[in-house]
Amino acid sequence: xxxxxxxxxxxxxxxxxxALTTAAGLIWLERRLLAVWQDRLGPNRxxxxxxLQVVADMIKIFFKEDWIPPFADRPVFVIAPALLVVSxxxxxAVVPFAPGIVVADLNVGLLFFLAMVSLGVYGxxxxxxSSNNKYALxxxxxxxxQMLSYEVFMGLAVMGVVILSGSFNLQQIVRAQEGMWFCIxxxxxxxxxxxxxxxxxxxxxxxxxxxxxxLIAGFHTEYxxxxxxxxxxxxxxxxxxxxxxxVILFFGGWMGPLLxxxxxxxxxxxxxxxxxxxxxxxxxxxxxxxxxxxxxxxxLPLALLNVMVTGAIVLAFD
Amino acid sequence: MALMxxxxxxxxxxxxxxxxAVGQRQTTADGIPTVWCAAEQTPEILRFxxxxxxxxxxxxxxxxxxxxxxxxxxxxxxxxxFSLVYHLLSCERxxxxxxxxxxxxxxxxxxxxxxxxxxxxxxxxxxxxxxxITFNGxxxxxxxLMPSYWQxxxxxxxxxxxxxEMGRYELxxxxxxxxxxxxxxxxxxxxxxxxxDGTESMFLNLGPQHPGTHGVFxxxxxxxxxxxxxxxxxxxxxxxxxxxxxxxxxxxxxxxxTDRVEYLGGVMNNLPYVMxxxxxxxxxxxxxxxxxxxxxxxxxxxxxxLVWYGxxxxxxxxxxxxxxxxxxxxxxxxxxxxxTGGRMHPSWFRIGGVAQDLPKGWDTLVRAFLDYMRPRxxxxxxxxxxxxxxxxxxIGIGRLTLDEALEKGVTGPNLRACGIDWDLRKKRPYSGxxxxxxxxxxxxxxxxxxxxxxxxxxxxxxxxIVEQCLTQMPAGPYKxxxxxxxxxxxxxxxxxxxxxxxxxxxxxxxxxxPAGEACASVEGTKGNNSYYLISDGNIHAYRVRIRTxxxxxxxxxxxxxxxxxxxxxxxxxxxxxxxxxDVDR
Numbered sequence: 001x002x003x004x005x006x007x008x009x010x011x012x013x014x015x016x017x018x019a020l021t022t023a024a025g026l027i028w029l030e031r032r033l034l035a036v037w038q039d040r041l042g043p044n045r046x047x048x049x050x051x052l053q054v055v056a057d058m059i060k061i062f063f064k065e066d067w068i069p070p071f072a073d074r075p076v077f078v079i080a081p082a083l084l085v086v087s088x089x090x091x092x093a094v095v096p097f098a099p100g101i102v103v104a105d106l107n108v109g110l111l112f113f114l115a116m117v118s119l120g121v122y123g124x125x126x127x128x129x130s131s132n133n134k135y136a137l138x139x140x141x142x143x144x145x146q147m148l149s150y151e152v153f154m155g156l157a158v159m160g161v162v163i164l165s166g167s168f169n170l171q172q173i174v175r176a177q178e179g180m181w182f183c184i185x186x187x188x189x190x191x192x193x194x195x196x197x198x199x200x201x202x203x204x205x206x207x208x209x210x211x212x213x214x215l216i217a218g219f220h221t222e223y224x225x226x227x228x229x230x231x232x233x234x235x236x237x238x239x240x241x242x243x244x245x246x247v248i249l250f251f252g253g254w255m256g257p258l259l260x261x262x263x264x265x266x267x268x269x270x271x272x273x274x275x276x277x278x279x280x281x282x283x284x285x286x287x288x289x290x291x292x293x294x295x296x297x298x299x300l301p302l303a304l305l306n307v308m309v310t311g312a313i314v315l316a317f318d
Numbered sequence: 319m320a321l322m323x324x325x326x327x328x329x330x331x332x333x334x335x336x337x338x339a340v341g342q343r344q345t346t347a348d349g350i351p352t353v354w355c356a357a358e359q360t361p362e363i364l365r366f367x368x369x370x371x372x373x374x375x376x377x378x379x380x381x382x383x384x385x386x387x388x389x390x391x392x393x394x395x396x397x398x399x400f401s402l403v404y405h406l407l408s409c410e411r412x413x414x415x416x417x418x419x420x421x422x423x424x425x426x427x428x429x430x431x432x433x434x435x436x437x438x439x440x441x442x443x444x445x446x447x448x449x450x451i452t453f454n455g456x457x458x459x460x461x462x463l464m465p466s467y468w469q470x471x472x473x474x475x476x477x478x479x480x481x482x483e484m485g486r487y488e489l490x491x492x493x494x495x496x497x498x499x500x501x502x503x504x505x506x507x508x509x510x511x512x513x514x515d516g517t518e519s520m521f522l523n524l525g526p527q528h529p530g531t532h533g534v535f536x537x538x539x540x541x542x543x544x545x546x547x548x549x550x551x552x553x554x555x556x557x558x559x560x561x562x563x564x565x566x567x568x569x570x571x572x573x574x575x576t577d578r579v580e581y582l583g584g585v586m587n588n589l590p591y592v593m594x595x596x597x598x599x600x601x602x603x604x605x606x607x608x609x610x611x612x613x614x615x616x617x618x619x620x621x622x623x624l625v626w627y628g629x630x631x632x633x634x635x636x637x638x639x640x641x642x643x644x645x646x647x648x649x650x651x652x653x654x655x656x657x658t659g660g661r662m663h664p665s666w667f668r669i670g671g672v673a674q675d676l677p678k679g680w681d682t683l684v685r686a687f688l689d690y691m692r693p694r695x696x697x698x699x700x701x702x703x704x705x706x707x708x709x710x711x712x713i714g715i716g717r718l719t720l721d722e723a724l725e726k727g728v729t730g731p732n733l734r735a736c737g738i739d740w741d742l743r744k745k746r747p748y749s750g751x752x753x754x755x756x757x758x759x760x761x762x763x764x765x766x767x768x769x770x771x772x773x774x775x776x777x778x779x780x781x782x783i784v785e786q787c788l789t790q791m792p793a794g795p796y797k798x799x800x801x802x803x804x805x806x807x808x809x810x811x812x813x814x815x816x817x818x819x820x821x822x823x824x825x826x827x828x829x830x831x832p833a834g835e836a837c838a839s840v841e842g843t844k845g846n847n848s849y850y851l852i853s854d855g856n857i858h859a860y861r862v863r864i865r866t867x868x869x870x871x872x873x874x875x876x877x878x879x880x881x882x883x884x885x886x887x888x889x890x891x892x893x894x895x896x897x898x899x900d901v902d903r
Binding site for chain 1: 631632634635637641642705707708710883
C-alpha cells in the first residue's frame with residue numbers, strides 16, 4: 001500500500017513542488033545574477049537579499065486583471081499558456097532525481113522527453129496566432145520554425161548517448177556513466193544538445209520569438225496577468241528541465257562522491273542554470289535566417305557525423 | 319586662397335549662364351556667399367550648381383523659408399513676402415552657397431527640387447507644413463511635423479505662439495474622434511500600396527511606441543515574410559516648436575531650448591547657437607572660453623556616443639553593455655555636474671562666454687575620467703566589436719555609398735564611415751579646434767559595422783582632445799568684455815553710466831542683437847548641426863532655423879532597409895544614431 005500509492009504520490013508532489021519553486025526562485029536568481037554581471041544591484045529591497053521579490057511579483061501577477069483582448073481567438077488564447085506549462089511539467093515525470101526517485105520510470109523516458117518538448121511549441125505558436133496581432137504572429141512563426149528545427153538536432157545529439165548506454169531509460173543512461181561521464185566521449189553531442197536546448201527554451205541568444213527590441217514581446221505581446229505569468233514560469237521550468245536533462249545525459253546525473261545523490265543532482269543542475277543566465281548576459285541575438293542557416297548547415301551535419309562516428313566506434317569495439 | 323575666390327567664380331558663372339535671373343549678392347555676418355535668384359529659374363540654377371563639375375554642390379545641406387512680412391531691416395533685399403533659402407554644400411571643395419528666392423503672395427507656389435535632390439522631399443514638406451508654401455511637382459506634399467488635422471502653418475507670423483494668444487482650448491467629441499481616426503494605421507496614408515503581382519504583403523505599423531525605435535518614431539512597413547519590401551517613416555511626434563519659440567524668447571533665454579534639441583548632446587547644442595549670435599553681435603570670445611567650450615562639447619560627444627554604443631548593442635539583443643556604458647556616463651556626469659551644476663541639459667554656454675569659471679579641482683575629475691575611460695574602451699572592443707554575432711548582424715547591413723551619402727545630406731560619423739574625412743572641426747576649425755591635435759577616423763564600407771568603428775574611434779579622439787584641454791587650459795576671463803555679452807560683466811557697472819545702462823537693459827530686456835543673418839555650424843555628436851539666425855535688431859530672433867543632422871539621416875532609412883529583414887531595420891535604426899528630438903525639433 002505504502003509502496004504503491006503513497007510513495008509515488010510523494011514523489012509526484014515533490015517533483016511538482018521542485019519544478020514550480022525552482023521556477024519562482026529562478027526569477028530571483030536570474031535577476032540577481034544578471035545584476036552582478038551588469039554592474040548593478042538588482043532586486044534587493046523586499047525581504048532578505050530581495051528574496052521576497054518573487055512573492056511580490058507573484059501577488060501582482062495573480063491579482064492583475066485577467067484581460068483577454070476582444071480581437072483574440074478566445075478559447076485558443078486561454079489554452080495556449082496552459083499547453084506550454086503542461087507539456088514542460090509532463091517532462092518532469094521521467095526525470096530521475098536520484099536512484100529510484102522518479103515519477104514514471106519509462107523505458108522510453110528519453111523519447112517521452114523529446115515528445116513533450118515538441119508539444120511545447122504549440123503553446124507558443126497558438127498563443128501568438130490566437131492573439132491576432134502581427135507582432136505576436138511574427139513571433140509565433142519564428143518560434144515554430146526555430147523550435148521545430150532545433151528539435152531535430154536535439155534528438156540527433158542524444159543518439160550518441162543512447163548508442164553508448166544502449167537504452168532510452170534515463171536511469172539506465174545515468175548508471176551507464178559510472179565509469180566516465182558522457183560529456184567526454186560525447187562532447188560534440190553535449191555542445192549540440194546545449195545549443196538546441198537554448199533554442200528550445202527560446203532564451204538569449206535564441207530569444208527570437210520574443211526579441212524585445214524587434215517584436216516588442218513577440219508571441220506573448222497581448223498576454224498579461226497570470227496567463228503571461230504561465231509563459232514566464234514555463235520558460236523558467238524549461239530552463240530547469242534542459243539543465244536537468246543535460247546533467248542526466250552528459251554529467252552523470254545524481255552521481256558524485258560524499259554528498260547524497262539528490263544534492264549532487266541539484267548542484268549540477270544549478271551550475272548549468274547559471275550557464276544559461278550567463279549566456280543571456282553576454283551574447284547578442286542572431287538574425288532569424290542566420291539562426292536557421294546555422295541549424296541546417298552547421299548543426300545538422302555535425303550531429304549526423306557524431307552519430308555515425310559514435311556508432312562506428314561502438315561497432316568496432318564490441 | 320583659392321577658397322576665397324571661389325564664390326566669385328561661381329557667381330560669375332551663374333550670371334553668365336542665367337543672366338538676370340541671378341540677382342544681387344547679400345552680405346551676411348557668416349560670410350557664406352548668399353545670392354538672390356528668381357523663382358522660375360531657381361531649379362535650373364540649383365541643377366547647374368549641383369551637376370557642374372566646377373561647382374559640384376552635391377549636398378542640399380538645408381532648405382527652409384523665412385516669413386518676411388513683418389521684417390523691418392531688409393531694405394536692401396528684394397521685396398518678398400516669403401523667402402526660400404537653399405543652403406548648398408560641397409564637401410569636396412569645402413564650400414557653401416546660399417540661394418535665396420523671393421516669393422510673393424499669401425500662399426505662394428514654387429517648383430519642387432525633389433527631382434534634383436531626393437532629400438528635398440522632407441525639407442519641402444516641412445516648409446509646406448510650417449509656411450504654407452506649395453511645391454509644385456512634389457510627389458507627396460503632406461504635413462510632416464504637425465498632425466494631419468492641424469489648422470494653419472505654425473511658422474507664419476500670424477500663427478499664434480502662446481496659448482494666451484489663442485482662444486480657449488476645447489476638444490469636442492467629433493474633433494476627438496476625427497483626431498483619433500487620423501492616427502489609425504492605414505497603409506495607404508503612408509504611401510504604401512499593395513503589390514501588383516497578386517501576392518499579398520503584410521503591413522506592419524512599427525511605433526510610435528516601440529522599444530526599438532529610440533523615441534517616438536513611427537515607420538510603416540510593407541513586409542514579405544520578414545523581408546522589408548517598403549518602409550515609410552513618419553515623424554513629428556516629438557515636435558516642440560523649437561524654431562517658433564526662438565521668435566519669442568530673448569536671445570539669452572533661448573539657450574536652454576537648444577540643449578533639448580539633441581538631448582544627448584547637452585552643451586554641444588548651445589555651441590552653434592551662441593556662435594551664431596556672437597557672429598551677429600561681433601563678439602570675439604577669450605581663449606579660455608574657447609577651450610572650456612571645446613572640453614565640455616567633447617565630453618558630451620563621449621557621453622552621447624556611449625549611450626549610442628550601449629543601446630545599439632541592446633538593439634541587437636545584447637543586454638549587458640548598456641549598463642556598463644550608463645555607468646561610464648555617470649562618471650562623465652560627475653564632471654558635468656561639478657562644472658555646470660546640471661546633467662543632461664546644463665544650458666551652460668552664454669553669449670560671449672560661459673556661465674561660470676571652472677570650479678576648483680575640475681582637473682582632477684577630468685584626469686580621473688580619462689584614466690578610467692581608456693581601459694573600458696578596450697574591454698568593450700573585446701565584448702562587442704570582436705563578437706561574432708555582432709559582426710554577423712552588422713557587416714554588410716545598411717550599406718551606404720559615398721555618392722548616396724553626399725546626395726542625401728548625410729553628415730557626421732555616418733558620412734565618415736563612407737570614406738570621406740568631412741569633419742567641421744578640421745575643415746572649418748571653429749572655437750579654436752585648429753589648436754588641437756587629433757585624427758578624424760574614417761572607414762570605407764559605409765555599413766553598420768563601419769559606422770560603429772568610426773564612432774568608437776571618435777570616443778578615443780575626443781578623449782585625446784579633452785586631455786589636451788586639461789593640460790593646456792589657458793588662463794583668462796570666462797566671458798568676453800563686450801556690451802552684448804549676456805549676462806554682462808558687472809565690474810564696471812557702478813563706475814560709469816554707459817556700462818550701467820547696457821547692463822540694465824541686457825538684464826531686464828535682454829541684449830539687442832544687431833540686424834543681420836548668420837549661420838554657425840558645428841560637428842555635433844550626430845553630424846553637422848547649424849543654427850541659422852536672423853536678427854531684426856530686436857531682443858529676440860526674427861527667425862531661428864535649426865538644421866539638425868538626424869533629419870536627413872532618418873530620411874534615408876527606407877533606402878537602407880529595403881530588401882533586408884525586420885531585425886536589420888532595427889539594427890540600422892540603432893546604428894545611424896538619431897534622437898527624435900533632433901529630428902522634429
